[in-house]
Amino acid sequence: MTTIRADAARGPGPKHVAVFGTGQIGTFTIRALRARGHAVSAADRRPDAGYLQRFGRHAGPVEVLDIRDAAAVADFLARLGPVDALISAAGMTGGLVAADPDAAQAIATTGTRTLLDAAAAAGIPRVVMVSSLAVYGPAPPGVAALAEDMPAQAPPTAYGRILAAMERVVADHSGGLDRVVARVAGVYGPNRYGHGSHSSVLVERMLFSAAQGYPLRLQGDAGDTDDLVYVEDVGEALARAAAVRPAAVRAAPAAPGGPEVVNVGTGGVSTVSELIDGLGALFGGIDVTLLPPDPPRPPIRRIPLATGRLDALLGLRPRPLAAGLRAYLTETGFAAREPAGAPGPGGSV
Numbered sequence: 001m002t003t004i005r006a007d008a009a010r011g012p013g014p015k016h017v018a019v020f021g022t023g024q025i026g027t028f029t030i031r032a033l034r035a036r037g038h039a040v041s042a043a044d045r046r047p048d049a050g051y052l053q054r055f056g057r058h059a060g061p062v063e064v065l066d067i068r069d070a071a072a073v074a075d076f077l078a079r080l081g082p083v084d085a086l087i088s089a090a091g092m093t094g095g096l097v098a099a100d101p102d103a104a105q106a107i108a109t110t111g112t113r114t115l116l117d118a119a120a121a122a123g124i125p126r127v128v129m130v131s132s133l134a135v136y137g138p139a140p141p142g143v144a145a146l147a148e149d150m151p152a153q154a155p156p157t158a159y160g161r162i163l164a165a166m167e168r169v170v171a172d173h174s175g176g177l178d179r180v181v182a183r184v185a186g187v188y189g190p191n192r193y194g195h196g197s198h199s200s201v202l203v204e205r206m207l208f209s210a211a212q213g214y215p216l217r218l219q220g221d222a223g224d225t226d227d228l229v230y231v232e233d234v235g236e237a238l239a240r241a242a243a244v245r246p247a248a249v250r251a252a253p254a255a256p257g258g259p260e261v262v263n264v265g266t267g268g269v270s271t272v273s274e275l276i277d278g279l280g281a282l283f284g285g286i287d288v289t290l291l292p293p294d295p296p297r298p299p300i301r302r303i304p305l306a307t308g309r310l311d312a313l314l315g316l317r318p319r320p321l322a323a324g325l326r327a328y329l330t331e332t333g334f335a336a337r338e339p340a341g342a343p344g345p346g347g348s349v
Helices: 024-035 049-056 070-080 094-099 101-122 158-172 198-212 231-243 272-283 308-314 321-332
Strands: 016-020 039-044 062-064 085-088 126-132 178-184 186-188 216-219 228-230 260-264 288-291
Touching: 016 024, 016 070, 016 231, 024 039, 024 049, 024 231, 039 070, 070 101, 085 101, 085 231, 094 101, 094 158, 101 126, 101 158, 126 158, 126 231, 158 178, 178 231, 186 198, 186 231, 198 216, 198 272, 198 321, 228 231, 228 321, 231 260, 231 308, 231 321, 260 308, 272 321
Parallel strands: 016 039, 016 085, 039 062, 085 126, 126 178, 178 260, 186 228, 216 288
Antiparallel strands: none
């Protein structure tokens, strides 16, 4: 099992981190790394420079490459010089997976293997890979939270199966790397145009509807639940996993020599009704009509990710929904009065 630890060769000071994928999660990871004083080199198949500059606070160049191209990845890393960690936030989400599942599978498996091989060849000691709560299958009866060491179940969605295959590539790699897999909950926050997971697009539509005062009609159930985590906190978790000195402890046993798996979520769930109420409280009301799902289905009852390992290893407790929504408003430029004592992400390293 990988134990997250400081890079003794470079010490605790600023590091050089290569980030592959500058979408929503990658962009906020770059922002967190830069805020800590780390040097960042970024690569993406189709970068959006305006989005990255606004939300990632990164105006530097972005290498245009496909992580399935082994020669391009190796050449990029060779030109960077010494690199202390590699983070992969590359991949397809939401409707993009449904539109081209073969490409999504190849990026997740072939692309991941390419990055791992290139990191090992370049002497990069640590690799952090972004996965999702979608890899968890149905929870056994009586389970209150999805823990990293739960026995593997078959993920019910194509997206979950693709990421489970990616995790197997990471687990099977024998290049001697420190490997960290971050299983991220339902992310929300500023999206790149035309991109975003289901949860992120849902929150975005509701937020802009409330902010601009226009009615919104959505299919869904008020009782649908999800573990919703603000993207800024996800970026902070990945930055800490890659470049800071977390406590070298283990929260639960894992296979010797395997990657460290860390859930990144709030440890709780919110209903669609609570999301509507939270946005309504910020804006003095919101006009949302929920239409019955078509085809009909029962409410989606997701359970939260267990976050004890996130706190123990990385010293991070992501902010709750109300604080995350307020941070989202601030990020997008909408006005919302800050209540006294509003919490941000908790924990310290």
